[in-house]
Amino acid sequence: MKCFFCVFLFLFIGLSTVFSQAPQKKMDSLVQAAKTANDSTRLAIYNDLGFYYIFNEPEKAKSFLQKGLRETTTPKTAYSKTRLTNTLGIYYDVQGVYDSAQFYFKKALLMSKDYGFADLEARCTNGLGMSNWNQGNYQNALDYFFEALALNRKYGTPDKDDTYLNNIGLIYQDMNMADKALEYHQKALAIRREYKKTKDIPVSLNNIAINLQDKGDFKEAEKMLVEGRNLAKEVGNQDLYFDLTHTLASLYQKTNRTDLAIPLLQEVIDGRLATKIGVHRVITSINNLAEAYILKNNLKEALKVLKKGENLIQQFPEQKVSISEYYYAVSQANFLNNDPEKGNEYFIKAIALRDSIFSQQNAENTAALETKFNISEKERALAETRANLAERELEVEQKNNLIFGSLGLALLLGLIGYLFYKQQKLKNRQLQKESELKTALAKIATQNQLQEQRLRISRDLHDNIGSQLTFIISSIDNLKYGLEGAATSVTDKLGRISEFASQTIYELRDTIWAMNKTDISVEDLQARISNFIEKAKVSSDVNFQFDVAENVLREKHFTSVEGMNIYRIIQEAVNNALKYSEATQIQVSLSKAPLPVGEGSGVGTSFKVEITDNGKGFDMEKTSFGNGIANIKKRAKDLGGNVAITSEIDRGTVVRLIF
Structure with missing residues (x-):
């Protein structure tokens, strides 16, 4: 539900709310109106179009916002420039590019x-809060x-x-x-009721x-959901009405009132398909409705409902979690319908x-983080899952032994007759196949449980560990303040603990950042590294420079593992330069490198990363x-490349990665 309400939160801070429900025809008419409008009106239209398309066609949203920013070149357009910049932050936040959003x-x-735009100041501050919230930085979000x-x-x-x-x-x-x-x-x-904000009241009731x-x-x-549902219907907000109806149906399912849930879920499915509003969320409603029919042992209706989802999963392939649940529901219905x-x-x-x-890779990272932070409760749950797996494997082994024993007995009792022998052999084959199927299903089910357990661990790390470490840092800072005048060694020790906890938060955020991406673009990597360099600038007098070749920006995406390895290599090399080189300038560059000798054109692309300093060398x-350095070389090997380190006394050091 969080993402759903994020959309509404942005809508309610003064941006053009009418566009969240505006038809495509109205958007097209605005594009035409912008061609003949004056500067301020045209820029306002670009901002509103950009905001609308953020939630529908993100690339089109970015195009309108960048076009508007290119035209804000005079002092008279300062207000529009500020609005467009803030909306561009919303675009990156919705896309999950949090470094760019913060920028x-x-x-x-x-x-x-x-410029003294007090109304925009509150909106921009709210935007920073939203971005921190989406990253799990709850304390920062609350402050904003x-x-x-x-x-x-x-x-x-x-x-x-x-x-x-x-x-x-x-x-x-959260x-x-x-x-x-x-x-x-x-x-x-209370405020929304006082000012009769009938469009906003259902949102609060749902929360x-x-x-x-x-x-x-x-x-x-239930009382709140019924009131919110009626109000949403009254004000004509069909999308919110469908969401409240779905939530109410889920409540009925949780409280074992399946008969009440079924007509509500059917209404949501039929309504969204008819109005074309939020059609991508219909898959979830279909899954819930099928589950309700299965609980009532009405397999015919369950299969009929699931049939409606076939076109939707083709139409919205990005809804992976809902589609996986849909596949599971179809599987369950067919098993119960005697179609194994x-x-x-x-x-x-x-x-x-x-x-x-x-x-x-995500599972391995999650397991490493689990050990690091000693999440005993999760370890216990995984141990229970493994024990269940062992029990199931033992059961399967016993059944297999019984089957093969029966087969051997049938062979020994061949004197009973040819026909009986053939019949018994056929029966044994059937039992063996059923046993193998059950074995496979048991292993698959257990693997599914392990994956779900690891997801919960990742979510707990993201939501809980970060906020707990933030609380620790805050407590240490308060303790230092309370111990003012205490021995320097004590306050220094507390300061080092606070710094270590802060660094742990950064490491955790970096890991979760990589875990949550299927691939990392050079633009993502550039923003992440730039953010790291900006932080390094604050704590040193070194002049940093970070360059990425244009041909790299246009063509390359890295896997999450590759992106994380590149980032860690650069981070380690820069930190070494800051600690030991006494340099006044550090330069980081990423570019294409010639393919190794002997490889044909088009086989692949080699990249070069260089970290250069003008320090004292060694x-x-x-x-x-x-x-x-050992970690740098290990990460380079994982990338399929190598690292060369060269240094001259009083001439500086170069760390060169080619992969």
């Missing part, structure tokens, strides 16, 4: 302060949302407070602090209902799709390298 939000915030609330109370109007109160409530909601979340959602709801369900108060949650062949086919599809979502023959 544009901060740039827009600085511009709004410089509270700051935006203060700015609105100082420069804005009371009827706008509900947006920021709602955002604060959602942060507490932190599983239901009581605090309810406090702020209820404040937001409150979600938290009430978490507290086990299903009766009050088809059931097994879809079961394998479901597992294969989940494997593509949660790759082996004697290559008299210097022994430590773990840092």
